[in-house]
Every structure is written in structure tokens, then in C-alpha cells.
Amino acid sequence: MIVPDSSLPPADQPLPAGEGLPRLAKKKFLHDATEHVRDTGHRAFVRKALGGYYTNRDLQKARFRSWDHARDAASLAKWSAVNRLDELLPRFVANFEANGGRVHWARDAEEARTIVLDLVRAARAKAIIKSKCMTSEEIHLNAALEAEGYGVVESDLGEFIQQLRGEPPYHFVFPCMHVRRDEISDLFGKHLGTPPTDSPEELTMIARRHMRRLYVDADIGITGANFLVAETGQISITENEGNARLTAALPRVHISISGIEKVVEHLDDLAVLLPMLATAGAGQPMTCYNTLYAGPRRPGEADGPEEMHLVLLDNSRTAILADPEQRDSLHCIRCGACLNVCPIFKNVGGFTYGTTYQGPIGSVITPHLRGLADWNHLSAASSLCGACSDACPVRIDIHHHLLHNRRNAARTAPNAWEKIGHRLFAMVARRPWLFGLGGAVFRRTLPLLKLLRPPLLRDWLASRDLPAAPRQSFRRQWDRRPQVPTAAPVHPHLRKEKA
Amino acid sequence: MSSTAGMSAREVIMARIKEALRVPAPLPHGLADDSRAQVGPPAAALTTSGGSGPTVISAHASTGLPTLTVLPEEVARPWLPDGGETPAERLQLLVENLGKLRAVVQQVPDLTAASDYLFTLARERDWHRVAWHPHPLVEPLLAGVPCATYRVDAADFDKNALESCDAGITSCEALVAQTGSILVSSATSGGRALSILPHVHVVVATADQIVATLADALHAAKARHDGHLPSMLSFITGPSRTGDIERILVLGAHGPKELILILVG
Numbered sequence: 230m231i232v233p234d235s236s237l238p239p240a241d242q243p244l245p246a247g248e249g250l251p252r253l254a255k256k257k258f259l260h261d262a263t264e265h266v267r268d269t270g271h272r273a274f275v276r277k278a279l280g281g282y283y284t285n286r287d288l289q290k291a292r293f294r295s296w297d298h299a300r301d302a303a304s305l306a307k308w309s310a311v312n313r314l315d316e317l318l319p320r321f322v323a324n325f326e327a328n329g330g331r332v333h334w335a336r337d338a339e340e341a342r343t344i345v346l347d348l349v350r351a352a353r354a355k356a357i358i359k360s361k362c363m364t365s366e367e368i369h370l371n372a373a374l375e376a377e378g379y380g381v382v383e384s385d386l387g388e389f390i391q392q393l394r395g396e397p398p399y400h401f402v403f404p405c406m407h408v409r410r411d412e413i414s415d416l417f418g419k420h421l422g423t424p425p426t427d428s429p430e431e432l433t434m435i436a437r438r439h440m441r442r443l444y445v446d447a448d449i450g451i452t453g454a455n456f457l458v459a460e461t462g463q464i465s466i467t468e469n470e471g472n473a474r475l476t477a478a479l480p481r482v483h484i485s486i487s488g489i490e491k492v493v494e495h496l497d498d499l500a501v502l503l504p505m506l507a508t509a510g511a512g513q514p515m516t517c518y519n520t521l522y523a524g525p526r527r528p529g530e531a532d533g534p535e536e537m538h539l540v541l542l543d544n545s546r547t548a549i550l551a552d553p554e555q556r557d558s559l560h561c562i563r564c565g566a567c568l569n570v571c572p573i574f575k576n577v578g579g580f581t582y583g584t585t586y587q588g589p590i591g592s593v594i595t596p597h598l599r600g601l602a603d604w605n606h607l608s609a610a611s612s613l614c615g616a617c618s619d620a621c622p623v624r625i626d627i628h629h630h631l632l633h634n635r636r637n638a639a640r641t642a643p644n645a646w647e648k649i650g651h652r653l654f655a656m657v658a659r660r661p662w663l664f665g666l667g668g669a670v671f672r673r674t675l676p677l678l679k680l681l682r683p684p685l686l687r688d689w690l691a692s693r694d695l696p697a698a699p700r701q702s703f704r705r706q707w708d709r710r711p712q713v714p715t716a717a718p719v720h721p722h723l724r725k726e727k728a
Numbered sequence: 729m730s731s732t733a734g735m736s737a738r739e740v741i742m743a744r745i746k747e748a749l750r751v752p753a754p755l756p757h758g759l760a761d762d763s764r765a766q767v768g769p770p771a772a773a774l775t776t777s778g779g780s781g782p783t784v785i786s787a788h789a790s791t792g793l794p795t796l797t798v799l800p801e802e803v804a805r806p807w808l809p810d811g812g813e814t815p816a817e818r819l820q821l822l823v824e825n826l827g828k829l830r831a832v833v834q835q836v837p838d839l840t841a842a843s844d845y846l847f848t849l850a851r852e853r854d855w856h857r858v859a860w861h862p863h864p865l866v867e868p869l870l871a872g873v874p875c876a877t878y879r880v881d882a883a884d885f886d887k888n889a890l891e892s893c894d895a896g897i898t899s900c901e902a903l904v905a906q907t908g909s910i911l912v913s914s915a916t917s918g919g920r921a922l923s924i925l926p927h928v929h930v931v932v933a934t935a936d937q938i939v940a941t942l943a944d945a946l947h948a949a950k951a952r953h954d955g956h957l958p959s960m961l962s963f964i965t966g967p968s969r970t971g972d973i974e975r976i977l978v979l980g981a982h983g984p985k986e987l988i989l990i991l992v993g
Contacts (some may be wrong), residue, residue, distance in 0.1 A: 278975040295807040302804030304756040309785065309796050312753055315746050316793060328959070334737035386981055387972035403975065410973055429973040433981055440982060444925075445887050461957055471924050471968040471983020477960075478920035479887050489741065496950065497801040500943035503963070504808065504907060514809070514825065515907045515942075515965035518924075518983065527959045531861065531919030532885045543741045551748035557756065624756060 254583055255606040261581040262610070266692075271407065272576060278406050279569055285512025286566075292514065303505050304624040306498040307560035310459070314550065317459040317492045322541075324462025328524030330537040338368035341542050345370060345451070345484060348538055349379060352482045354448040358440075360466075360473035361385040362453030363401050363563060364486040364542055367585045370451075381451070382443055384472035386436050393420050399579035401586055402510055402565030407578065440472070450476035450534070454487035455562065456502065459494050463521040464539065467506060474518050483525065483534040489541050490550075490559040496521075502562060509622040510564030545598045555630050558593050560623040567617035567627055573610055582607065589617035593630040601638050608634035665702060672698040755784070801943050811906035811940030818905035818938050825908025829966030830979060831987040842932060842990050843869045846897070849930070849988070850875050855894040858926075861918025863899045865932045865992070870897070880918045887921060896926035896984075901952070901961070902945040903938045903989075909965040910989065911945045915958035923964065929984040935993045 265271070290296045310317055322332050333348075335341035341364075349357065357374065359381055365371070371392070374381045383392040387404035391397065393416050398404035405413075413432050414425045423435050452473050456465035464485055466473050477483050493502065499519075507513040526533030549559055568574045568588030579587045584595045584607070592607035608631040617627040639647075657663050675698040682690055699706075732740050785794045812818035826833050836842045846869045850858065857876040860866050870877055878889055880896075890896075898917040900910050910931055912923045923929055939945050942963070949961055968983030979985055 281971075281975055292809040293807060294810065298807035299804050301756070302800045302807070305784070305796075305798075305803060306800035308753070308756040309800075312749065313785075313794055315742070315749055318745065319742070328957075334741055336737050336740055340737060384982065385972070386970050390972070403972065405972055406975060408973075413973060429976045430978045432973055433970055433978040437980065437982055441891065444982075445891055463957065463961070469968070470970050470981030472981070474920070474924040474962065475982060478924060489745075494796070495799065495801070496946050497799060497943050500801050500941060500946060501804040501808065503942065511971070513965075514829075515909050515963060517965050517967075517969055518962055519909075519965070520960060520962040521957075523957050523959050523961075525959065526920075527914070529882050530914045530959060531880045531882050531922065532887070533914060533920045533959055541741070543744065547741065547744035547748050550745060551751075553751045553753040556753040560756075 262577040289508040321459040342373040357381040358447035359451040360476040444475040450480035469517040505622040509566040566620040570616040605638035821905040859893040860897040895928040909963040913958040914960040
């Protein structure tokens, strides 16, 4: 695992911004990535855990008559909603309120925390149960609730394990995919007093038994939301375990926290998006429970909460909306497919990012949420292989957005050394004699460079070896290549060169 | 946005959205060459694609608000997983899909046979108490059940009583052949908790409740509850599950460990 560097804040904490601590996030990323890459056992474990995902995802994709055409439809649903947010968000809110729900608008994380705390106080809550909700991670809700003395229990198995470990999620869909079963057994033994076991099934049952009373006793249930349906004013929640269903069924008050970009126009859009979310995210035909909530309990219904509240969170989403080039990153349905296929994620691990949203999509949106100057290094940590864009069920152009971030960073905060370097190279490359001379000098000084390891090359040489320099330049070797008589036709371009 | 002083959070966020959307975004990938995207009167079209792309958004005839000229679901329909053309195909697909999800399907000719099956289940599994809700498909099954019963209704609901039940028996809105999903609702399945809290969920449905696709199921629910959708609609696709420990599948995370469908007719 990652060796903590005490000079750096923990992965979950927002880094202090701006002056005094330039590039702290980058320093931390490089440190953690280096540590993680050396941990081959851990990398193999993550790779093995993802093996089953690839098989199931491909099996489910094959059930589509055309996965790629379905992706076009899914991207249309999200594109038309995000580009008409000014019309659809108020329509959703009006319908949600007509259903008996209450909407609270939050400009930023602090405002969202205040709203939830006020609701919790007003309900005189004693116990809070929570299902998986990434927006609550984004606003650091649990810490705020605990600071006010409220106990809050994560009910999703993975999130529960992470809560006991005192860690943020490793992966925003598979929160504890990095934890071995023996570690979970020890953890449950320590916190719940259960006997050790190496059976994933028995470990799951321990959590099940532990949680059942908590659903019944909780006053408040907090959930996220996957989609907000403008046409009907419903919110849609996707989950496998049934914990969100219980969280929204038994407590007196249901609070949901959602980003403003989750709106879709029609209920029918979900007939496309739900199966695609399940297939891309976990290799399932449908996630086990896809539930639409339209307000609190109705007269005549057996049960359900007395109040339903929805916190609509901006927290810089409108900054992404204002960038037409990267606006499609708001189409994201948080399936996590781009993480599962990303060579960087698989090698540096989820914590190294230091962000709420890990992986390629996190690298695209985090600079908008927390500042490009401090978070551009995530866009540089990419091989630009495009696996993320291929995997995306709503066709977000993820890897090009990483390039866009790099370009924007170069524009807003140009690197003087990089500029000088490129100018110098351009000057040399335009003059063949100078280029030849440069090559000759480089070939002769290469052994010396390896020995001296100047700062510019040091990082590169840390994990790579330079090959020995050839004795002659390429141009020299080309001129002296053996002339093999051949009957093969010579390409016209080459013929002209010769002449 | 010149000054935000004195504006509510809603006003500020809506102003930010309006400001942000002043510059249009390019059409999504793959849409520019979809000929169906051109349905709709070009004259009324908004120039959301910079004027050169196909018309995908036009002004709504009566409200004047922008609206999609082609629905994403229509675009997707031919490409999504098959839902079957005939009732026989749909039944076969449903049973196949539920089997893969490790749900149990019991086909019975009539309600008497359904009642017998429930009796056997309760006896074999030594159920002490089963929960149910008043419904023409559910009520007849409980007549001879060899254990205590708990009736879930609006008058007096006790979550502690429900928690101690071994099984919950409900009806449903629709069965989806395409995915093997069962659509339940707070209106037709005894509220929210009955189909999720007990360890076993037994669904009683008739064969004519089978529909081809998820969209068909949503349409059926919309039509039935015309304008007054129940406060909860839930697609249940197999018994509760988790893969959170080393990505290994375990059934029965927090919801029912077993899902049993009794299909009548």
C-alpha cells in the first residue's frame, strides 16, 4: 500500500489552495504514484478483481443489437438535457414539488452541508442511515455531521468497509475493491466483534445482520440520485444491494443530494440509460434495483417517509457548463467504466488521484472543480490511449478533454522552460547542419548524461534505461545503406527524391 | 451576471446556467449522420448546432418551448437487447433472463396451484410468518398458508413486525422480458418496504403482465396511474447482490436473498 508522506494531507482532504503551497497536489500525486507502481502485489490484486468485470461486461454488451448505436442514443438523451438545463431544471423542480418533495439549492459544498445539517436538526434526528452518494463525498458531509455530534452509518457494503477503515472510496463505483477479504475479516472482528472468516458470503452476511436494525431505527435516510426526470418530477436511484431502497423506505425523512446535471427530460430516457449504466458499470443487464421516487409517502400507501428533500448542488458544475468544448463531461452517469479500462488507474490506484472522482473522468472534471493550475497534472498522467472514450456509454470525449486541459493550462500559465526548449528545438531542427552537429554532440555525451543525471532527465531515468548511442547518425547510415537490386516498383515519391 | 448580492441560491444557479448556455455545444458524436435526427420543421428549429447540423431540437407546437424532434428511446429501440416479438418469445426470454439472475420462476395454471406452491414453500422453509398486502392476486394464496401472516396496509404499519417476517408476498406492475426485471410500485406492491425488507420476496403475477421492454413497462405504469404516479416505482432485477468484496458475487446483501416469481396462467 501507499506509504504516507507526513508532509502531505490525507487523500480525502481538499488541498490548501493557492499561495504558499504551489503544486502540492502534483507533488503528492507523483509521490503516491511512485509508491503504488512499486507495489506489484497490489496491482495484480486490482487487475484480478477487474478480470470478472471484463468478461461480464462483454457478455452483456453482446446482448445489445448494437452497443455503439445505443451509445449514440444515450449521448443524445444527455446532450439534449444538459444543453437545455435552463428549461429542464425548473421543469423538474416544479414537478418534484408538485409530488410533495422539497427542493433546496446549494451553490457550493458549504451551502449544501448547511442545508443538510439544518434538516437534520429540524428533524431532531438521533440516527442517520446513508446509502452510497458521491455528491456527499464531494461535500465531505459525514465529517460535517460527525462534527455536530450526529452518528451516520454508510449502508452500502463497500462504503461501510471504507467508513470503518477511515478511508474515502478507492473507486467511485467499487469503493473497497483494493481491500483483501482477510483485511475485511480483521476489520469486522475489531469493530463488530465477529469471528474471522475467509468467505465473502459470510462477511456480507455480517454486514447484513449488523445493518438491519439500523434501517428500522434511523430517523433520517440520506441517498444520492442517478437521474432527475423532468417530465415526471421523479428521482432515480440505481443500486445492487437494496440498501438504498431500505434507506428511502423506513426512516421518517428522506434527504437526497444530487448534482444539477443529473436531469433527463423523459421517463423513457431511462429505458436506454439504465441498462447501459448497468452494462458499462458492472457488466450486468440491469442493476438489481432501479427505483424512481416521486415525493414522500402518499395517502393510502402503506409506508414511506413523511418528508422528502432534494439538495440540488452546483459546486462548479456551471463552470463546466460554461465551457462548450468540455460541456459533454456533464453527461457522465458515473458508471466507472473509464476507470476499469484505464492503464493509469490500474497502475497508480484510486487514492493516488487525491480526488472525489478518480480515473479519466475525474482527471477531466477535477481541474474545473478545484482549479486548473493545481490539478492539471492529472491530465498529463495519461497515455492518451483513448480506452476511456471507447468505454464511455454516453460517448464523452474523455481523452481529448485531457488534451484540452493541457492546452488550457499552457495558455493560462505558460511554462517558461518548456517554451524556451521548444524554441531551441525549432531553431535547431530548421537547420540541417546544426541538427547534425547537435546529434553528434549528443551521441558523444550520452554516457556522461547517464552518469550525471541532470535534473531534466532525472525523473525519466529513474525507471528507464537509455540505450547505447549508435556510432553514426541515421542520415549517415541511410546514405551508406547497401544497394540491393530489386524488381519491386519504387514508390514515385522516392523516385523523385533520387532524381 | 453582474452582481449576485441579494439573490437566492436558486436565482444565482439559474443565472449561471443561462449565462453558460449562451454558447452552444457541438452535437454529440454519431448524431450528425443519423438521418432520423432531421425529423421536424427546420423553420422552427433552434440553432443549437451552430446552424449547420441536423435539426434535433425544434420549438414545441403548442408551448413554443424547445423539444427533441426524435426521442432517444426511439433512436435506441432497434439497438437495445431483444424483448421478443410474440407473447411466447417474451415468456421464454423472461424465464431465461430470470434464471441467469438466479431468481426462481414457478409457472402454475391457476391461483389454486399457486396457493399449493406457496404452501409447499412455507412448509419446506419452515417460515414462521409471512407478510402480504391486500390484492386480488395475493389474498387467495394465503388461505391455507401453514404459518402466521402479517397484513401490510396503510392503516397501521409496523416496521418492526415486518422486519421479523420471513417472506413478503406482493403483486407487481409488469414483468420485463428484455432484462428479466419485475416492476413493483408503492401502489400495487404493498408500499415500499414489503418487497425489500423480508428475506424472501415472492411475486405473484399473471402471464399477461409480461411486456417486451423497459419502456413498455414504464408506459404501462404511466397509463395505469394516469398523472398520479405512485411515490415509488422500482425495477427489481434478481435477488439483492453485491460484489464489493474482491468483486466476488454474493446474493442477499441487504435486500431479499431469494426472489421467487409465481407466474399464473
